[in-house]
Amino acid sequence: MALLQKSDLVYEYSWNAIPPDDPRATGKPDSTLLNRNEGYEVLAFINNFAKKHSLEKKESGLKVERMIKDKLPGDVRSHANVTKWLETNWASH
Numbered sequence: 001m002a003l004l005q006k007s008d009l010v011y012e013y014s015w016n017a018i019p020p021d022d023p024r025a026t027g028k029p030d031s032t033l034l035n036r037n038e039g040y041e042v043l044a045f046i047n048n049f050a051k052k053h054s055l056e057k058k059e060s061g062l063k064v065e066r067m068i069k070d071k072l073p074g075d076v077r078s079h080a081n082v083t084k085w086l087e088t089n090w091a092s093h
Helices: 039-052 058-071 079-092
Strands: none
Touching: 039 058, 039 079, 058 079
16 A cells, blocks of 8 residues: 555645556656656655655655655756655755
């Protein structure tokens, strides 16, 4: 089961549906750019990140959301680079 649901997210997003096999939802390939304003993309990214890092608390998922929306530099855009930035900066936020 996913860590976060749509109703858990704090920020406002556009919710344009994307197919479940779309790389923006699956997180593959890693070169796919993350649209931080598209709810389905952000939610899928957060849940994939949480699964990869064994995050089990909603607070951790919401921390990922907060870091993406408030702290992530604008030039960090691919799934791979966003993941790397989150991993590097997790402890300082």
